[in-house]
Amino acid sequence: AAAKTTTSAPKAVKATSTVDKAQVKAFKEQVEKHLRTTIGTSPEKASKLAWWQALVATVNEDIFGRLTDTQQTHAKNDTRAVHYLSAEFLMGRLTINNLTNLEKFDVAREALKEFGLDINDICEEEPDMALGNGGLGRLAACFMDSLATCNYPCVGYGIHYENGLFRQEIRAGKQVERPDSWREYGCPWEVCRPESVQNIPLGGYVEKQTAPDGSQCSVWHPSSMIKGVPWDIPVVGYRGSSVAILRLWESRSTEQFNWDVFNAGGYVDAQTEKSLAETISKVLYPNDSTEAGKELRLTQQYFFCACSLRDILRRYKRSHHNDFSEFASKIAIQLNDTHPTIAIPELMRLLIDEEGLSYEQAWDITSKSFNYTNHTLLPEALEKWPVYIFEKLLPRHLELIYEINFRFLNGPVEAKWPGNNEMKSKLSIIEEGEVRKVRMANLCVITSEHVNGVAKIHSKLVKEDLFPDYAQLWPNKFCNVTNGVTPRRWILSCNRGLAELYNDVAGKDWPLDLDKCEALKKYADKKEYQDRFMKIKHDNKVALAKTIKELCGVEVDPNALFDVQVKRLHEYKRQHLNLLYIMSLYKSLLEDPDQDIVPQVFIFGAKAAPAYTLAKDIIFAINAVGEKINNDLRIKGKLKVVFIPNYRVSLAEKIIPAADISEQISTAGYEASGTSNMKFSMNGALTLGTMDGANIEIVEQAGIENNFIFGLSVEEVQKLKPRYNPWDYYNADHDLKAVVDWLDSDFFTPGQPGALSSIKSSLLNNGDPFLVLADFASYKAAHQRAQKMFKDKAKWAKAAMINSATMGIFSSDRSIKDYATNIWTLKSQLIKK
Ligand code: BZD
Structure with a gap:
């Protein structure tokens, strides 16, 4: 079928004779099959939403095979993997991006055109996955794309918010916030994995017990249990490389959660409790710079970290059983800002209380596994949690934080600045005052192997102005990794005109090696190329x-x-x-x-x-x-x-x-x-x-x-x-x-x-x-x-x-x-x- 020239939308390109007709035909048949058998409609009746869903179902056929290959390869090689913990992943839309990375965009466009549809129009049906506030969340999304493209073993862990960042309306010039229900009609990219559900304890009290050998130990008696349900979003690397997994946790109530209430009050009260458990992953906090200090937010952070660590331990134990000696050499954990800091005492707790390791063994593993990225110097953004909130929600974690702090202040700090109490109070994880607080960034710096800023100047300021005393203690801990963005989304799929120009001057591999784009420089003086470049812009x-x-x-x-x-x-x-x-x-x-x-x-x-x-x-x-x-x-x-x-x-x-x-x-x-x-x-x-x-x-x-x-x-x-x-x-x-x-x-x-x-x-x-x-x-x-x-x-x-x-x-x-x-x-x- 002859392809007609599309309109002037930015993603449109000229009629392409390069698109393989057999591939277009096969794709078209697949879309129609899914429209009929997966979505349950027909080309005559289908809404745009239905067409989009059928398109996604078609793309998914390609994705899952690669996902299995990726996971089998990584399991077999058993090399170190990174676990990127982030309270936010601002993924946006996935359809065009996935088609682009699978190199199927042109085929899909032509196939849809034969149904009389414009692919850009159909893809407008997809709601943005806006599970982030801004730069920090989008960075995590770009990093997932690059991890998959560069074939690094990895998992992204986050929260399956029911509502992402609020939808903004402007009424009479003013911002009005409306809920963002991105999954109202289901999200066809995500897969629920009930086999990997986790149960997360919360609240209660800690009891001191004396072991038969006379040593003291702590037993946590939580007051409730929350269920963490994992939803997996496949992240497709460019050109048939690996498919990475973004695993997002949804909170649900457990039977244990309702147990007391059922016994005491019955059905209606139990439903109230249920909605409390479900509240945890209900909504993304829309603050991108001031620290809200709300109990629910700490609960969110703990919830997703606790689920993720159990998931990490489960996988590790699958190949290494109960021998933790290789844990740190197999597992790297990256903390995207301080939001997942609670993962540190949680890993300590799991290793000590659940796996029976000594404090020293647990600390050795923990301090070799974690790294921390700082994204802000703004004092009002640095997270500090009141101790009383910890006492209420996470009493055992608080105890471990005190222990980490005690050993740090009386170890490295005392050795470097003997008898210097001022230094101790500056470096302490606990801030004294009317309301005592836990300084999350201090806990991160003390525990992590590496602490990085996100641009050269920022990393210098992190080291010299934000953590100068820690830098004296551990100068080599601090480093820089300048941020980056994925050229697949931010050039190739959003600016097809420019992408074609780069194909012509730099060859087709520039999306995998962006330095190749430098080739355009030598044409920068040439009128013909200037005109072409500015025509694309126009x-x-x-x-x-x-x-x-x-x-x-x-x-x-x-x-x-x-x-x-x-x-x-x-x-x-x-x-x-x-x-x-x-x-x-x-x-x-x-x-x-x-x-x-x-x-x-x-x-x-x-x-x-x-x-x-x-x-x-x-x-x-x-x-x-x-x-x-x-x-x-x-x-x-x-x-x-x-x-x-x-x-x-x-x-x-x-x-x-x-x-x-x-x-x-x-x-x-x-x-x-x-x-x-x-x-x-x-x-x-x-x-x-x-x-x-x-x-x-x-x-x-x-x-x-x-x-x-x-x-x-x-x-x-x-x-x-x-x-x-x-x-x-x-x-x-x-x-x-x-x-x-x-x-x-x-x-x-x-x-x-x-x-x-x-x-x-x-x-x-x-x-x-x-x-x-x-x-x-x-x-x-x-x-x-x-x-x-x-x-x-x-x-x-x-x-x-x-x-x-x-x-x-x-x-x-x-x-x-x-x-x-x-x-x-x-x-x-x-x-x-
Ligand atoms: O992170 C941003 C910084 O402001 C940018 O300069 C930087 O480029 C990006 C990526 O490193 N920080 C954020 O976006 N921060 C948040 O969104 C945020 C969210 C919740 C709580 C605090 C901050």
Whole structure:
């Protein structure tokens, strides 16, 4: 059948004669078979959802064979495996990604076309798996893709949240949170594994007993039992490599859980108890930076760690029985931030209380198995749990934490700083005070073999500013692994036009070796290639303009400069700096509507933590300013501001390929790494950013002259901070003063004066903690440089191409190989078919 040319959607490619007709036919038959026999409908009646389900069933046929091969290979080789513990995995959609990794996308597209269907349209039916807040969760998802692609033995462990990150609606300019029920109609990728259910004890008390030999031991009498049900999501490596498993735990009630209640009260009360147990995996906490300190959250953390460790032990014992001497050489456990820290005392407890090892043996194993990745320096994000919560939920774990702490303070600390109590209280796992607390990060550092930050500058700050005393004790414990992102999702499947260009200039293996993309550099001066590169960008912008029209009702011109800031809303990320600049640009356009500026579209996407009032105020302000600007005929469409609601992975895949400028404007020292910065650069956006996180390494690769760097450096921020007075900047800069004061008026919020005042207040009365006013002038100047360069089409195209071509080191394959070599000592395995 002749393939018709598809429309201008970004994922569409030209009609392909390369697609094998026999494969298309076979695929088509499989889809129809599944439509009839798995889904129970027919091509005539099927809804789009049914078509998507049949498509997934077809893809799954390919996946499960490879999964078995992978697992058999790893079981046979019995080499070390990594267990990636993360409270979040932000997987997004899987269909296009899996088809791409199986190299079946073109075949599937053609097959669906023969049914009169557009594959992109069908794949819009898939809900995002949004089991994460932002960068940290998405990093875990990229790492799973790379672990599978690079054939490392691994398992990802997390929580099977019934509701992922809230769905954001914008009503009258304000964020409203709605539940995200991603499995409402079932998730066809996941497989329940009842044979691997775990029972997890909770609460109760610890009894001291004297053993026959006179020694003391502790016996935990938990008050309840929770069932952990595993759901497996296969993660397909690129090009027929391995299939890794992401195992997510769902909480259910057990009979034991209900036992007392049944006896005492009967059926209805027992149902209440049941819903309590099920609450544990009900919802993802939407805080991405402040530590909530809620009992339920600690229960979630403990629940998934306890299930995962039992799973790890069960597998280990299958081949090594009860001999734990090889445990640490076979098992590496990576803690994705402090959220899974409780796994440390839980492994100690399992080894001592359940397996009968001595404390010393258990500690030897535990301290050789764990590693910890830090993702933040923000003090309010560092987890500290009140001791009383531990006493209530995990009394035995608390006892073990005290023991670990006692031995640490009286061992290494006393040896290094004899008699120094100040040092002891600084390094202690327990924070003394009115409410005594357990410092989770300290427990991680004390136990782990390696502690890493996520970009060079961040790792330096982790070592020198966050844990300086630990670094004196163990200088070699601290290391860096710069983050990365998977080029399969973030170029190959979201930007098919660019992928084809790379196929042409770099050969078809670039998705496995992103350094190959450097080949594009030598064409960066050539008009023909510049035109092709910018045509790809333009097509992506046309597609995004359509999405913006649908989602925001705003018409934007694809010829305008698309300036994008998409990320969680936080003061340190400084969306309000961007907004102040937009207001100043608007003001200058009102003063001189005929000035010769490049038309610009400012695009935002951001969710705010529901209780973070100022962050929500900033969202409201962006919408209010946008509303005014977009409807102001005086500025002749030279400026548009859009806030795309419900930013998530699947929207990122449409937005990032269409960006000209990537806003990465955090106060230097606050963004640990950033990962969207890498995705934007790969897709040919120029970074307008500060010297923070991985931005530093991005411009190291792409050249400072091809990006727009501004603002205070980390050192300058540290120097200025103690004596900073925002009023000095406000009073000294007329333009800045005017826009800040504008926030107090009702110009953008007719009839509601003061509706935007909280932002002004945070900048002036609250001391502007993130130095927005200090960086304003420099930010404005960077925008002016960008404007100027955008007018020179050839220069811009060249810079964009160089950015894209030089991002090889930001492939998550590189990150994973760094972890595998320097931290996990893992070997890549050849998968036997
Ligand atoms: O982790 C982010 C950092 O802010 C980024 O700089 C970095 O690039 C990524 C990946 O390393 N941190 C988070 O995303 N943190 C969270 O989402 C989070 C979630 C729950 C609780 C605390 C933080």
